[in-house]
Amino acid sequence: MGRWLTVCALSELEDPGAREFTSGEGDWPLPGFVIRHRQRVFAYANRCPHAGHRLNWRPDRFFDRDGRWLLCASHGAVFDPVDGRCVAGPCPGARLLALPVRCTEGQVEVDVEGWGW
Numbered sequence: 001m002g003r004w005l006t007v008c009a010l011s012e013l014e015d016p017g018a019r020e021f022t023s024g025e026g027d028w029p030l031p032g033f034v035i036r037h038r039q040r041v042f043a044y045a046n047r048c049p050h051a052g053h054r055l056n057w058r059p060d061r062f063f064d065r066d067g068r069w070l071l072c073a074s075h076g077a078v079f080d081p082v083d084g085r086c087v088a089g090p091c092p093g094a095r096l097l098a099l100p101v102r103c104t105e106g107q108v109e110v111d112v113e114g115w116g117w
């Protein structure tokens with residue numbers, strides 16, 4: 001069933017491109033992001049498996065300059081956009097937490113039900 005959170009319109013998401021979102025109320029909402037990569041859409045928790053930091057320092061900036069890899073701004077971990085696996089840096093083989101994502105009527109939605117660290 002899921003609890004689907006609308007993040008943005010698909011038309012607002014460049015390819016490659018990313019959009020941040022948060023889920024939950026209070027002082028510590030869970031941070032996540034959606035990406036568009038080679039005409040596909042993926043969603044991840046914004047938490048690096050190396051030291052638990054958010055990946056980005058600048059809003060909605062997750063890709064490297066070439067738009068090929070996702071980067072962690074803290075210590076330089078490099079992730080495959082398709083499966084969130086770290087391919088270089090301090091946590092090789094570790095993965096970003098992938099979240100269920102869908103596109104419905106032009107909207108990018110993420111299932112945030114049961115999501116927690």
Ligand code: FES
Binds near residue numbers: 048
């Ligand atoms: S927290 Fe991401 S590389 Fe260290």
